[in-house]
Amino acid sequence: MNLSLLTLEIVVATLALFIFILGLVAPANQKRGIGYFTVLSLVVSLIIAIILHGESGTAFGTMYVVDPFSSYFKIAFLIAAVLVTMFSISYVNKLGYNQGEFFALTVLALLGMMIMSSAADFITFYLGLEMMTIPFIILTAFRYGDKASSEAGMKYMLLSAMSSAVLLYGLSILYGAAGSTLYSDVINVITGDNIDALTVIGLVFLLAGFGFKISMVPFHMWSPDIYQGAPTPVTAFLAIGSKAAALAAMIRMFMIALPETREVWMTLVIVLCAMTIVLGNFVAIPQTNIKRMLAYSSIAHAGYLLMGLVAFTNLGISAILYYVMIYVFANAGAFACVNEFGNMTGSDEIKDYTGMWKRSPLIASVMLLCLLSLGGIPPLAGFVGKFYLFTAIIDQGYIWLAFLGIGMSMVSVYYYLIVVKVMFLGKPVEETSVPVSLGAKTVMFVSAVASLFLGLYPAPLTDIATKVAQLFFPM
């Protein structure tokens, strides 16, 4: 077996354990350094991932696959992790305890995401999923004595345990139908002409489990509560990483192991996708807490991302890949702003953002760019992403779904602009300026530049995405 395929995972796992130890042995007044160390090592891992992105092969008897698809997602997860840890340094230092554990758990969750994107076997996939979820549960409940945080942790723990039980029931039934847990065996056994009731039941349970993880309606109820209660950096990583990882695993499972059964799951996915887009966008309108608003917007984005799976073509998958990348930048920027404001004022209410333009022009302008990118306004990256997704499904004849998506994008611009209006036109309650830490400044700068650049000049990234998608549809 070729262990060099696992270089990235080994580096990240070692890093996580090392940070745990560092957190224990570092003297109390030196603990600030752990955050900087984590960011640096994650940047190094990101460079390793970019150097190694051409590798492909299988490990552990085809249970673990390294290919352009998994490398692409790993790079996206690493970018997300770098951005999130960068702006969480100020948050964690303000918290003042367990710095080592916070960063170590973040890196462990990252490792779980990487395993999910590479899993080509039900058992590996399940392990990756739990390796991501359990650190997230702990991170959600990270604040001592904060009722919102521990309540969010409790809800996340109970609901995610329930959803993984449902997912596992589906996996166990598919194992029974296929006689194997390897994707490469499943595709040979479960073919289009021998779909039985057992397979259908398994698929439905499987979709419900995935639906929870990517917060698809009607399994989305957890996400606003957990996003609101969790520490803001954790919310950001949850919104970006956990969703992208579940989507990566879902694409691989449905495209590699179960493409023959798509008559069964496609109808369900189309209906759930349409419901997710509509509900996510409409319920976001009345929200008064910005983290809840971003939670509903992320539900809506899960719906947009599913459109690529509905298209089931090269273009659809490459549109998902492109969209995941820009979603990482736009959300990281928006959450960095929310984090800095929350750090200073302790409030996440939209009405407190009034007059932000006068208090901190940087936060106001980055927030504007990121929200408009999420809303899909040209020339920002979100527009290009949505354009590709809608093109992909129109090519497949789902014109009604594209119209629904476009209409709902207009709705989403409304609630994003409410925040913008409050920030730019409102009168500030206080004149004090909002300080922005160096890490957050970097994140804001990077995400704003990336959102603009990928919108004005999308060709390099779309070329990569198209190449990666050819894995599923060789030309």
Added chain:
Amino acid sequence: MITLEYYLILAAALFCIGLFGAVAKKNAVAVLMSIELMLNSVNINLVAFNRFLAPSQLVGHVFAIFVIVVAAAEVAVGLAIVISIYRDRFSTEVDNLDWLKW
């Protein structure tokens, strides 16, 4: 002769009982126990399929062991959070978790 169907029906019944408990129980610890029932129904499924479909391979058994291990880890985290909730509010009723809008 006990066939595969008996095991599958048992597992399905256990899963439904667990799901009902997870939704209907008010105490967080009871909810966790109900989730354990759901996971154990999965284990019955896995081992039964392994025994009747491919007795020579042990994939189902391995899967079941992983499920047990991960469930233990999840419960460890879960109980820790239950304790922290109890310290905050002197109660572990799920209904009281209404600080965030549900």
